[in-house]
Amino acid sequence: MLFARVSPIMRDEAMKDQLLISEKAKAILASRKAIIAEKKLDFTYQEESSILLFKIDSLQKYALPYQQIERVIPFQQVTYVPGAAPIFLGIIYYNTEVWPVISCARLFQIQNEESISSFILCKKGMQQLALSVHEVLDQMTMQNSEELTHFANEQVMDGNTYIRGIYRTDIAIIDIEAIFNVVKKFSVI
Structure with missing residues (x-):
């Protein structure tokens, strides 16, 4: 028969099972995490x-x-919401969720009568919105190394710009973060 001798491991009180990290390093890691x-x-x-x-x-x-x-x-029927800000057309229901509809024509101050054929649904965390568009054209690949052109006299609403820049002279890249910020300001979503 074989007997094993078990003895407890003695530890110093100063020894702990955690990484030795300074307070400065903890603060840096916390800010990176955020x-x-x-x-x-x-x-x-x-x-x-x-x-x-x-x-x-x-x-x-x-x-x-x-x-x-x-x-x-x-396109589907938009339910009008009384008292909503002018950029909101109303709400739509999709997959049991309510989506506030943003009028892109009003947002970009386009004077022509708005003709909607589709909605582009966008989510950011718990926020969601539907952008009303006239026509969906195509998908393409954008080279991220190409610089976007910016215009000083770009039309804006409420002092905000909703265009990141112009790609290849004729495609306006929308800044969805800025649109979410203005929607949040109106407390709709």
């Missing part, structure tokens, strides 16, 4: 992005990166 959680810092760089091309009126092409799009759905 930045990453807000997705302000992206550690992955892609040379190209897929974008969805669409029109709000019959002239200008607009685009949104696919990472910002939840789904594209055909």
Whole structure:
């Protein structure tokens, strides 16, 4: 028969089972964690992005990166919401969820009569909205290394700009973050 002798391991009180991290290092890690959680810092760089091309009126092409799009759905009846801000057309119901509808024509101050054929559904955390568009055109690949053109006299609503820039001279890349911020300001979503 074999007997094993078991003896307890003696430890010094100063020894602990945790990493030795200074308070400064903890603060740096906490701030990095917050930045990453807000997705302000992206550690992955892609040379190209897929974008969805669409029109709000019959002239200008607009685009949104696919990472910002939840789904594209055909036109459906919009329920009017009394007292809502002018950029809101109302709400739609999709998959048992309520989506506030943003009038892109009003947002970009387009004077022509609005003709809607589709909605682009976008989500950011718990926020969600539907952008009304005249026509969905195509998908294309955007080279992230190409610079976007910016205009000083760009028309804006409430002092905000909703265009990140112009890609290849004729495609306005929409800044969905700015649209979510203005929607949040109106406390609709």
